[in-house]
Amino acid sequence: MKQKRNITEGIRKFNVPLVLGVIFVVWIIVTFWQEGQYRTTIEALTSISPEQVTKFRIYPRVGVPVDTSIEFMLHDSIIADFFQALTDQRSYSYSHDTVASRDHSWFLEIIAGELFIQISFHIPHDNDNIVAGMLGKFTKNSTTSYGHFQSRQLYQWYQRYSHRWLTPEGTPPAPSP
Known part of the structure; x- marks a missing residue:
């Protein structure tokens, strides 16, 4: 009985600031790891x-990969423009903002050799002249985010090239036979 009391007293004496400190340190480590993953990937x-x-796969009107996608054989200059637009990216404080419309969200997978990159994009409702992106690993059931960014140049890229995967009504074009 005495041993049980000692354990209970030990738990009561456990320092709450110590627990908060440990949680804070873990949060800092995870944040730096995510930032490192984000910077390395960018x-x-x-x-x-x-x-x-080798693949530049676009999923129109969704924020995560789905079973059906539209794979585009884009001219190298369009892909080069995309990579150039990414150099303009700045940090973006994602606050669960709403998408301007479902037509203005898309998911992109890029495969280049051993590199497999997934980015979820949308045009925010409250700032419709930028593209907000979330870099990470996505599955149907989970998302691991490395970081959020915004880009005006990427918005210009989207305005210039999105007609290739969206019809005027905003629906994906019918597949070619």
Whole structure:
């Protein structure tokens, strides 16, 4: 009985600030790891030449990969423009903002050699002249985010090229036979 009392007293004496400190340190470590993953991936992505890209897969009107996608064989200059637009990216404080419309969200997978990159994009409802992106690993059931960013140049890229995967009504074009 005495041993049980000692354990209970030990738990009561456990220092709450110590627990908060440990949680804070873990949060800092996770934040730095995510930032490192984000920076490493962006640097790798912006150093790719269009000739290295084997897949440039776009999923229109969704924020996560789905079973059906539209794969585009885009001209190298369009892919080069995409990578150039990424150099303009700045940090973005994602606050569960709403998408301007479902037509203005898309998901992109890029495969270049061993590099497999997934980015979820949308045009925010409250700022419709930027593109907000979330870099991470996505499945149907979970998302691991490395970081959020925004880009005006990427918005210009979207305005210039989105007609290739969206019809005027905003629906994906019918597949070619």
